[in-house]
Amino acid sequence: MAKKPIVEIDCIEVWRQISNYLDNEVDPDLRAVMASHFKDCAHCSAILDGTRNVVRLVGDGRSFEIPAGVSRRLYAKLDDHLATRRPKKRNS
Amino acid sequence: MATARVQPEVEADLIERVRCGEHEAFYELVRPHERGIYMAALSILNNDADAEEVVQEAILKAFKAIGKFRGEAKFSTWIIQITINEARMKLRKDRRHLYDSLDESRRGEDEGDYIPRDFADWREIPSEALESTRLREALKKALDSLAPKYRQVLVLRDIEHLNIAETAKLMGITEATVKTRLLRARLMMRDALAPGFDGAWRKGREYEKVRPF
Numbered sequence: 001m002a003k004k005p006i007v008e009i010d011c012i013e014v015w016r017q018i019s020n021y022l023d024n025e026v027d028p029d030l031r032a033v034m035a036s037h038f039k040d041c042a043h044c045s046a047i048l049d050g051t052r053n054v055v056r057l058v059g060d061g062r063s064f065e066i067p068a069g070v071s072r073r074l075y076a077k078l079d080d081h082l083a084t085r086r087p088k089k090r091n092s
Numbered sequence: 093m094a095t096a097r098v099q100p101e102v103e104a105d106l107i108e109r110v111r112c113g114e115h116e117a118f119y120e121l122v123r124p125h126e127r128g129i130y131m132a133a134l135s136i137l138n139n140d141a142d143a144e145e146v147v148q149e150a151i152l153k154a155f156k157a158i159g160k161f162r163g164e165a166k167f168s169t170w171i172i173q174i175t176i177n178e179a180r181m182k183l184r185k186d187r188r189h190l191y192d193s194l195d196e197s198r199r200g201e202d203e204g205d206y207i208p209r210d211f212a213d214w215r216e217i218p219s220e221a222l223e224s225t226r227l228r229e230a231l232k233k234a235l236d237s238l239a240p241k242y243r244q245v246l247v248l249r250d251i252e253h254l255n256i257a258e259t260a261k262l263m264g265i266t267e268a269t270v271k272t273r274l275l276r277a278r279l280m281m282r283d284a285l286a287p288g289f290d291g292a293w294r295k296g297r298e299y300e301k302v303r304p305f
Contacts, residue, residue: 012205019275025256043211050212050282058250058281062222063231066130070144074126075119077148078155082115 007033014044018051098124103167110158118155125168128252129175135247136179138236146182150175169258172248176262206279212286234284242277249274 007029014037020026021034038045057063109117122129129150133143154171161170221227235243248259249270260267 012207015208015279016205016275019278020271022278023256025271046211047208047279047282050286051278054278054281054285055250057222057227057231058235058246059253060222061127063228064127064131064235064251065228066127067140070130070140071126073144074130074147074151075122077152078118081152081155 009033009037011037011041011044014038014041015047018044018048021048022052022055104163107158107161107163107167110155115155118158121167122151122154122171125171128168129171131247131251132172132175132244133179135244136176136183136240138240138243142182143179146178147175150178153178168252169254169262172252172254173262206276208279209283210286230285234281237284238277238280242273242280245270245273246277246281250278 009030014034017026017030017034021031026034038048103121106117106121110121126147130143130147133146133150134140137143137146150171154174157174161167165173235246238246244263245259248254248262249256254262256267256270260270263270265273
């Protein structure tokens with residue numbers, strides 16, 4: 001049985017691809033090489049965990065909310081517009 | 093939940109009702125996207141009052157233009173696009189883009205590799221920690237500290253969960269640039285929030301350590 005070639009990747013290249021790795025935007029070969037690197041490299045593994053944490057935390061709907069009271073005011077201009085339109089409609 | 097997922101048929105029905113003159117249906121149509129459009133405006137303007145003003149204008153413009161909405165794009169991306177255009181117009185009007193571009197050049201371009209500041213391990217943050225105001229404030233502070241072009245990509249991709257192609261189209265940049273900026277944005281967020289080697293995350297002082305860029 002042919003031995004799998006051992007392909008190494010350096011940390012800088014891993015950091016370049018770490019976001020694509022999380023988004024499944026790397027090809028399977030590179031993915032396998034990176035996965036193997038993460039097993040052996042505590043630094044890259046920490047960067048991966050931290051970056052994944054960022055994606056998870058910012059993507060959680062509780063992280064960023066519209067300030068209190070703003071939601072109601074977002075329609076102020078539309079309300080004014082409709083208020084001025086309605087009487088005109090009735091007059092026509 | 094980020095921008096709410098509304099069944100396409102429900103949305104299509106609401107759009108049709110608005111076109112038929114049932115104006116109240118427009119409020120129902122926009123409500124699930126309030127946070128998305130507000131965050132899109134804020135990512136460009138980085139100021140709550142300006143974002144609010146721009147979103148008010150964008151909602152009015154969307155209402156007036158609803159007859160032109162053909163459904164080639166999702167309603168959410170359509171209204172986000174209107175909001176982004178409004179926000180950029182406001183920047184130009186206020187001539188703030190001049191300062192922003194100076195600011196961006198000081199904070200570095202996307203060329204060149206981004207080297208993480210440290211290798212702190214903060215895998216242990218549970219999502220329940222988001223109940224903490226301090227963590228939410230830390231996230232906001234970290235997001236605010238990013239240069240606008242990184243913040244905008246992060247908001248569209250990771251907060252609004254738009255895909256790479258949608259983000260590229262909305263921002264008028266290539267998909268490759270979206271990926272480059274997203275990488276940098278995520279690594280800078282990690283660096284801004286990472287606890288450092290002192291293990292401060294685990295000692296109760298964790299959220300004080302937001303490092304601005």
